Amino acid sequence: MSWYARLGIGFCLxxxxxLARGQVKISGIVTNKEDGKPMPGLxxxxxxxxxxxxxxxxxxxxxxxxxxxxKTTSDSVLITVSGMSIQKKTLSYPNKTGQQNFDMAYExxxxxxxxxxxxxxRRLNDTLNYAVDQFTGKxxxxxxxxxxxxxxxxxxxxxxxxxxxxxxxxxxxxxQDLLEGRYGIATNNIAAKDVExxxxxxxxxxxxxxxxxxxxxxxxxxxxxxxGAKNVWVANAQLGAGLSPLLWNNxxxxxxFGKGKQLITTYKGNNTGDDSGADLRNFYGGDRNLPxxxxxxxxxxxxxxxSRKRYLLNQDHAFSLxxxxxxxxxxxxxTNISYLNDRQEKNSYSRTENFLPGDSTLVIEERLKSIxxxxxxDGSLKLNANxxxxxxxxxxxxSGDLQRRExxxxxxxxxxxxxxxxxxxxxxxxxxLLRNYKKLTFRINSYNGYGKLNDGLAxxxxxxxxxxxxxxxxxxxxxxxxxxLFISQNSFSFRIKDGKFSQNYLATANASxxxxxxxxxxxxENGSLGKQTDSLSNHLNWNRYDFGLxxxxxxxxxxxxxxxxxxLSYIRLDxxxxxxxxxxxxxxxxxxxxxxxxxxxxxxxxxxxxAGYSQNIEGAENGYTGYVMQSYRYLVQNEGKLPERSMxxxxxxFRYNHPIKxxxxxxxSTYYRSKMNLLYGNEFQDFLTLRKTLDxxxxxxxxxxxxxxxxxxxxxxxxxxxxxGYDNSENTQLNQTSLxxxxxxxxxxxxxxxxxxxxxxxxxxxxxxxxxxxxxxxxDRDFAPIxxxxxxxxxxxxxxxxxxxxxxxxxxYNSAVxxxxxxxxxxxxxxxxxLKKLEFNLExxxxxxxxxxxxxxxxxxxxYYSSYELRPSQVLMKVRFKxx
Numbered sequence: 102m103s104w105y106a107r108l109g110i111g112f113c114l115x116x117x118x119x120l121a122r123g124q125v126k127i128s129g130i131v132t133n134k135e136d137g138k139p140m141p142g143l144x145x146x147x148x149x150x151x152x153x154x155x156x157x158x159x160x161x162x163x164x165x166x167x168x169x170x171x172k173t174t175s176d177s178v179l180i181t182v183s184g185m186s187i188q189k190k191t192l193s194y195p196n197k198t199g200q201q202n203f204d205m206a207y208e209x210x211x212x213x214x215x216x217x218x219x220x221x222x223r224r225l226n227d228t229l230n231y232a233v234d235q236f237t238g239k240x241x242x243x244x245x246x247x248x249x250x251x252x253x254x255x256x257x258x259x260x261x262x263x264x265x266x267x268x269x270x271x272x273x274x275x276x277q278d279l280l281e282g283r284y285g286i287a288t289n290n291i292a293a294k295d296v297e298x299x300x301x302x303x304x305x306x307x308x309x310x311x312x313x314x315x316x317x318x319x320x321x322x323x324x325x326x327x328x329g330a331k332n333v334w335v336a337n338a339q340l341g342a343g344l345s346p347l348l349w350n351n352x353x354x355x356x357x358f359g360k361g362k363q364l365i366t367t368y369k370g371n372n373t374g375d376d377s378g379a380d381l382r383n384f385y386g387g388d389r390n391l392p393x394x395x396x397x398x399x400x401x402x403x404x405x406x407x408s409r410k411r412y413l414l415n416q417d418h419a420f421s422l423x424x425x426x427x428x429x430x431x432x433x434x435x436t437n438i439s440y441l442n443d444r445q446e447k448n449s450y451s452r453t454e455n456f457l458p459g460d461s462t463l464v465i466e467e468r469l470k471s472i473x474x475x476x477x478x479d480g481s482l483k484l485n486a487n488x489x490x491x492x493x494x495x496x497x498x499x500s501g502d503l504q505r506r507e508x509x510x511x512x513x514x515x516x517x518x519x520x521x522x523x524x525x526x527x528x529x530x531x532x533x534l535l536r537n538y539k540k541l542t543f544r545i546n547s548y549n550g551y552g553k554l555n556d557g558l559a560x561x562x563x564x565x566x567x568x569x570x571x572x573x574x575x576x577x578x579x580x581x582x583x584x585x586l587f588i589s590q591n592s593f594s595f596r597i598k599d600g601k602f603s604q605n606y607l608a609t610a611n612a613s614x615x616x617x618x619x620x621x622x623x624x625x626e627n628g629s630l631g632k633q634t635d636s637l638s639n640h641l642n643w644n645r646y647d648f649g650l651x652x653x654x655x656x657x658x659x660x661x662x663x664x665x666x667x668x669l670s671y672i673r674l675d676x677x678x679x680x681x682x683x684x685x686x687x688x689x690x691x692x693x694x695x696x697x698x699x700x701x702x703x704x705x706x707x708x709x710x711x712a713g714y715s716q717n718i719e720g721a722e723n724g725y726t727g728y729v730m731q732s733y734r735y736l737v738q739n740e741g742k743l744p745e746r747s748m749x750x751x752x753x754x755f756r757y758n759h760p761i762k763x764x765x766x767x768x769x770s771t772y773y774r775s776k777m778n779l780l781y782g783n784e785f786q787d788f789l790t791l792r793k794t795l796d797x798x799x800x801x802x803x804x805x806x807x808x809x810x811x812x813x814x815x816x817x818x819x820x821x822x823x824x825x826g827y828d829n830s831e832n833t834q835l836n837q838t839s840l841x842x843x844x845x846x847x848x849x850x851x852x853x854x855x856x857x858x859x860x861x862x863x864x865x866x867x868x869x870x871x872x873x874x875x876x877x878x879x880x881d882r883d884f885a886p887i888x889x890x891x892x893x894x895x896x897x898x899x900x901x902x903x904x905x906x907x908x909x910x911x912x913x914y915n916s917a918v919x920x921x922x923x924x925x926x927x928x929x930x931x932x933x934x935x936l937k938k939l940e941f942n943l944e945x946x947x948x949x950x951x952x953x954x955x956x957x958x959x960x961x962x963x964x965y966y967s968s969y970e971l972r973p974s975q976v977l978m979k980v981r982f983k984x985x
Contacts, residue, residue: 124658126198128168131161131182134204139165143184143205149175150193155704160226170659221813222252222760229253229301229760236819237293238863240897240905240933244296244324245288250820250855251299252813253758253765254322258408260285261384264301264320265756266767266809268384271307271321275331278307279363279425281437281481282385286365286421287324289380290354295330299323310492310537314598315605316655316662318699318709332359336984341371343944343977348373350979361427370418374410374946374972377419381439381479388498391527391550393584394722395617397558399509399519400732401471402449405954405969407891407913411927411947412954412971417443431486432493438480445473448970455785455963456877456884458839465734465788471509471519475502492535498550501526511733513788519733520559527552529588542596549589556582560733561624564789568621568728571631575623579630580730582619588612601658607668611647615721619729635680639727642677645718660701667694674743676724687743691716705759711752719744723779740794748775763813772804782835793835803830819863822853836962842878843962846886847871866894875959887957887964888916907931917957917966927951940981950974 127147131140145167146158156171156178171178177196183189188208194201223230236250249256255263262269262284272284280286305321306312334357341350350371357364369377405412421439428434448470455463483496507521529550536543561577569575594607619639623631651668674687695713702708728738750773757766780797783790805828812821828847833840853867874886895909911927928948934941950973957966 124170124172124660125178125196126168126170127178127180127194127201128166129200129202131165131167131203131205134206137204139163140184140187140205141165143182143187145169146181146183147171147178148181149173150177150179151175157704220761221815222763224760227303227305229303231299231301233293233296233299238857238897239899240863240907241293243289244291244293244299245285247293247296248288248299252763252811252820253301254299255811255822256288260288260379260382262288262322264303264322265758265765266769266807267319269322270305270317270319270385271302272384273321273323274363275326275358276323277363277425277433279365279423279435281435281483282383282387283381283421283423283437283439284322284384285380285382286367286423290365290367291324291356292330295326296324297327298325300325307487308492308535309487309489310535310542312489313657314542314596314603316657316664316699326358330358333357334985337981338984339979339981341373341942341977341979343373343975345973345975348975348977350375350977352981363423363425365421365423367421368419372416373975373977374413374415376409376413376415377417378441378443378477379409381419381421381441388500388527388529388550390548390588390590391529391552391586393525393552393554393586394615394720395556395582395584395619395725395729396554396731397521397523397556397580397582397729398732399471399507399521399558400467400469400511400734401473401507401509402447402451402469402969403965403967404447405956405967407911407954410972412969414446414972415443417441428484431488431491433485435483435485436481439478441475441477443473443475443477447471447473450968452966453963454965455783455836456875456880456882457785457837458841460880460882463785466513467788468512469509471507473505473507475505477502490537492533494531494533496531497529498531499526499528515562517564517733518561521557523554523556525552525554540598542598544592544594544596546590546592548591550587552584552586554582554584556584558582558730558732559624560730563623564733565730565736568637569623569631570634571623571625573626575631576626577624578621578730579624580619580621582729583617585616587614601656603655603657605653605655607649607651607653609647609649609651609670613643613645613647615641615643617641617643617721617725619725619727621728621730635727637728638680639725639729640679641721641725642675642679643721643724644675644677646673646675647671662697662699664697665694666696668692672718674718678726678741680727687718689716689718689745705757707756707758709752709754709756711750713750714748715750716745716747719746734789735792736789737792740796742779742794742796744777744779744781746775746777748773763811765811767809768806770804770806772802774800774802776800780833780835780840782837784837795835797840799833801830801832803828805829817858818854818856820853820855823851825850832961834962841880841962844876844878845959845961846874846876860899862896862898864894864896866892868892873959875962875964877962884959884964886916887959889956889958890914903935905933907933913954915955915957917964918955922953922955922968925951925954938983942977942979942981944977944979945974946977947972947974 131143133140141161141163143161147156147169156173157169159167159169161167173196175196177193179191180194180201181191182203182205186207188206190203190205219232221232221235231251233247237247241247245256248254253265271278274287300323302321302323304318306315306317337354339352350373353368355366419441424436426434451467453465457463479500481496481498486493502524505523509519511517532547534545558580563575563577590611592607592609594605596603596605617639620633621637622633625631647670649668649670653664653666655664670691672689676685693715697711700708723739723744726739726741728736730736752771754769778798780795780799782793784793807826810823826849831844833842849871851869855865857863870890872886872888875884891913893911898906909929913925926949929946931944952971954969954971
């Protein structure tokens with residue numbers, strides 16, 4: 102029996118054991134002994150009579166009621182009720198379901214001199230409350246800087262936030278989702294001093310009508326502001342200038358947070374390496390339902406794995422307007438508009454090694470330069486009502502590059518110029534309705550969207566002369582590609598809930614209609630285009646229709662959630678290839694069951710597991726049959742047959758959460774095995790690459806694990822973070838004319854420390870290690886692992902209340918690099934001075950003037966080496982001041 106089959110059987114047996122164990126439920130009313138009135142907010146705990154570990158706990162509600170559910174083998178338990186200025190009372194109760202009421206009495210407390218230090222983290226049911234002031238250092242200006250110091254919360258380099266290594270599903274400010282996923286606008290701009298508490302809402306269900314009906318294991322963040330930051334207009338600005346070359350860095354921020362109205366408007370612009378567009382990134386995923394299946398691109402440098410501040414050669418302007426207003430009792434209207442204008446320049450040298458059959462290696466060396474200019478506009482208008490009985494949401498969205506131009510050159514055996522233009526736009530509307538009727542829940546969703554992409558790529562000189570028959574001497578190639586896409590996704594479902602069990606039946610009807618037109622033509626000496634030919638053109642109508650029925654059966658109670666999904670899908674695919682006048686149709690029926698479980702072992706430990714099977718037909722990117730030049734050295738022609746993929750996937754995980762001791766840990770392990778009917782590979786002709794397809798079934802499999810630990814402290818060390826990971830994937834690829842089975846191994850480990858040296862300094866240190874190795878089956882070559890390590894450390898000194906001195910050092914190492922470039926060093930320094938409402942910042946970045954960042958790693962059946970040009974040393978003075 103295979104490993105994953107044993108895992109699946111073990112998973113099902115584990116779920117059965119969890120269900121078979123009996124649960125005890127004790128409830129009651131807590132009242133005042135003197136007047137008989139209910140007493141809300143008192144703590145009620147349960148532990149085994151002879152035990153020391155708490156089994157469960159809760160708080161009395163507004164009516165003084167409590168209800169506790171637990172499991173124990175003890176014959177009796179101890180129930181304790183306690184609260185501030187209340188005489189604690191403990192009663193013994195038999196280990197069986199029943200009711201126990203309490204009458205409580207007040208007691209006076211005589212205190213001598215007492216100094217109370219509130220805990221950094223407090224738990225209230227499923228909500229963790231982080232006291233912001235206790236995590237804020239003297240150098241921390243924005244709430245995003247403070248979030249990085251909070252145990253259990255991680256802020257990635259791109260600004261995305263995870264809680265216990267799972268992305269948050271909502272980001273609220275005063276319980277309102279103003280930013281609709283663009284929460285970098287808040288984390289990088291809202292002052293830490295204005296935030297009272299950061300709340301983590303565990304297992305957060307954003308739709309109130311689905312609470313206790315539909316389980317989610319994702320968390321959400323909510324910023325609770327201080328009273329002084331509410332109902333006031335705030336306007337701040339920053340002006341910055343510097344040298345090497347002439348530098349500028351400017352900002353403008355306006356905010357208002359009231360009970361029925363919220364507003365954040367921002368402007369950022371600079372040429373100093375700060376990515377102003379990072380604030381505008383949508384971490385909810387944005388409009389993923391309108392993906393263009395095919396895209397062109399110039400060959401440009403791959404960005405290195407270090408902070409963008411080190412290498413981003415930019416000139417950008419970013420603007421955002423975010424407004425939320427309540428309409429009546431239940432409705433809210435949210436408007437989000439953003440605009441980004443950017444120019445980015447990249448320069449690098451790259452060396453790609455492709456391991457070919459017969460102990461040979463193809464080496465492609467390139468010196469790459471590129472400049473990208475674009476104007477991006479994004480917006481949404483959403484009307485929303487979210488109550489316990491009714492949910493309504495209608496969102497109108499638009500986005501697009503009003504202009505996009507990419508220029509670049511490649512130096513290998515010759516000088517190659519590239520130019521791409523790719524303006525596009527998308528518009529969509531998403532409607533969702535949900536209504537509860539006692540035990541029934543009805544839900545309707547309808548998404549409809551349209552998008553258009555005009556893509557063009559011109560390359561000189563002529564690299565594929567055998568494809569063209571134009572007279573004379575063509576000087577280059579021009580690829581045009583137009584795609585028009587309409588998507589409609591509709592569903593209706595009803596849920597029946599009977600106690601802890603529920604049934605949900607979902608019916609879906611989806612359509613995807615694509616028109617794809619492309620033409621690859623030569624560029625003649627006079628600048629005109631050569632004639633169009635059928636083999637170099639595509640005129641494809643691609644229509645896909647999906648109809649499905651998805652029953653779901655779930656069991657949900659306080660500690661256990663089990664869900665079985667049995668979706669059945671019918672797919673009809675119509676392809677009309679107009680150039681060869683070939684019309685084909687395909688029909689498939691897919692059954693994709695999955696089983697998931699979450700179990701709260703006790704107050705600290707949580708177990709989760711998943712097993713699933715999926716099937717799909719790949720998209721139009723594999724359906725066109727004429728040549729398309731996707732880049733100057735990558736030419737694609739499909740055989741016409743579509744790839745079909747099936748996959749088994751399994752996952753188990755454990756999470757540990759102890760807020761009082763500030764310990765958060767998680768472990769996840771995954772395994773997958775996939776099958777596909779077609780085999781893809783590359784055929785190299787010097788530095789040019791042609792994609793080839795063979796009608797050969799093949800498999801791929803892999804497994805991985807990830808371990809994370811966060812621990813908060815109150816002494817010299819404030820936060821310690823550790824992580825370790827392993828990934829093993831095995832695949833088959835067509836390599837020239839041979840089949841190659843290869844294995845990729847990846848190891849990673851990391852350490853991060855935040856600390857405090859009394860009132861005069863704080864510090865941070867980070868270490869990250871990675872190793873990659875490629876193994877070719879039935880090949881005698883032994884490729885040495887490529888190991889890399891990066892270290893970073895910083896210290897902030899506080900000689901006085903008004904002055905902060907910042908020092909930072911980074912070091913990078915790569916075992917595949919030889920000579921002086923194997924170890925790379927960076928250093929920065931800065932000083933900040935506050936004078937009343939003014940804040941002066943003097944920065945000196947890249948003190949050693951390190952010019953290039955060198956990296957190497959294995960990639961499939963090859964390796965990649967890159968030397969990327971960095972920003973030079975620069976000195977910058979910034980002045981931040983309050984306008985209102």
